[in-house]
Each structure stands twice: as structure tokens, then as C-alpha cells.
Amino acid sequence: MSERIYLETSIFSFYYDTRTAPSAVARHEWTREWWEQSRSQYQFLTSTAVYDELRRGTKPWKEQALAFALTIPAISPTQEIGEIVQVYTAQYVMPRDPLGDALHLAIASYHKCDYLLTWNCEHLANARKFGHIRRVNMLLGLHNPLLITPLELKGGEHDEGGEHDEG
Numbered sequence: 001m002s003e004r005i006y007l008e009t010s011i012f013s014f015y016y017d018t019r020t021a022p023s024a025v026a027r028h029e030w031t032r033e034w035w036e037q038s039r040s041q042y043q044f045l046t047s048t049a050v051y052d053e054l055r056r057g058t059k060p061w062k063e064q065a066l067a068f069a070l071t072i073p074a075i076s077p078t079q080e081i082g083e084i085v086q087v088y089t090a091q092y093v094m095p096r097d098p099l100g101d102a103l104h105l106a107i108a109s110y111h112k113c114d115y116l117l118t119w120n121c122e123h124l125a126n127a128r129k130f131g132h133i134r135r136v137n138m139l140l141g142l143h144n145p146l147l148i149t150p151l152e153l154k155g156g157e158h159d160e161g162g163e164h165d166e167g
Contacts, residue, residue, distance in 0.1 A: 003115065005153075006108035006145065007046045009053040010119035012069045016061035027119050027150075034150035046072045047107050053100075081106045084140060093129070093136050105133065105147075112143040119149055 015035065017028045046069055054066040084106035087093075093102070101124055108116040118124045124147050137144045 002041060002043045004043045004045060004111075004113045005115045005117050006104070006111070006113040007044055007050070007069075007072060008104045008116060008118040008120065008124065009050045009069075011117055011150065012046075012050065012054060012065040013057070013059065013061070014119050015068060016064045017059075018061060030149075030151045030154065031119075034154035037154055044072050045111070045113070046074050047104070048074050048076045049103050049107070050074070075107055075111060077103060077107065081110050084110060084142070087140060088136065091132075091136050093133055105145075108145045109137055109140075109142040113145045115153065116145045116147050117150060117153065118147065 011031060014024070014027045014031045017024050019025070019028075050069050051066065051074060054062055054069055057065070059065070081103070085102045088102040088106060093105070101120060104116060104118070105124065116124060126147075130147065133147070134144050
């Protein structure tokens with residue numbers, strides 16, 4: 001069975017992002033490259049919370065991002081997942097927004113996803129938070145998905161057996 005990736009809201013948003021700031025352009029390109037190179041290698045899922053976030057968004061590309069997200073199977077939050085969110089916020093693992101980062105982490109952890117793919121490097125793909133998240137998930141008996149960006153998951157240009165400099 002292929003590895004499972006939970007796609008968080010920022011992935012769909014950056015796929016269509018049209019901002020010209022260098023960091024936004026890079027994330028847009030890396031997201032598209034990763035999707036083109038990797039979409040056949042994984043099983044994807046998202047959540048109805050992602051759909052809701054995209055619907056509430058104000059970016060000009062929100063309809064395109066939502067249409068893309070709607071092509072991915074979605075999980076609906078349950079009472080159990082809501083209880084996990086409460087623990088995450090009580091333990092300061094995630095901000096107190098019940099419809100945000102804590103919910104995405106709870107869904108990916110509860111459903112034993114191999115990865116939670118995100119561009120949110122402040123609260124999710126943040127190495128300084130990994131230990132805390134791991135400890136809380138361990139106490140809750142939950143799986144620990146890898147919290148990473150498309151850039152980290154897409155691999156380098158030499159990952160398929162090509163030669164590379166040893167420097």
C-alpha cells in the first residue's frame with residue numbers, strides 16, 4: 001500500500017498562488033513540481049476543514065484551489081478528533097483556533113497518515129515543535145505523521161540514481 005499524505009490548506013493555496021514575492025513564487029513552483037513528480041506515488045487525503053478554510057479565503061485563486069481540493073478524498077472531523085484538538089491547544093502544541101492547525105494535525109495523526117504536507121512552517125512543519133508534538137501524540141496513543149513541505153518531499157535532482165558531487 002502506498003504512503004498516505006494529508007494535504008493541508010496551504011498546499012492547495014500555493015498551487016494557485018499568483019503573488020510575485022520571491023518566497024511565494026518559489027513555494028508555488030515547488031508545490032507544482034512536487035505534484036507533477038509525485039502524485040502517482042502516494043495516496044492523498046484532506047479534510048472537510050480544508051474545504052471550509054478555502055471557502056472562507058479571500059485570495060483571488062480560492063475557487064481554483066477549492067476545486068482542486070474537492071478532487072481529493074476528504075475526512076470529516078469527529079468528536080474524537082475534536083477532543084484531540086482540545087488537548088493540543090491545552091498543551092500549547094498548537095494555537096487555540098479550533099478550525100486551524102490543531103485540527104489538521106489531529107486528523108492526520110488520528111488517521112495514521114505518513115505525512116502532513118504543509119507550507120505552514122510556523123506551527124506545523126517547524127522542527128522546534130516536533131519533539132513537543134511527538135510527546136503529546138505518544139501520551140494520546142496517536143501516530144506521528146512527518147510534518148513536511150513539498151520541497152522536503154519532492155527530493156533533489158539526483159535522487160534517481162544520477163551522479164552528484166561529493167564536494
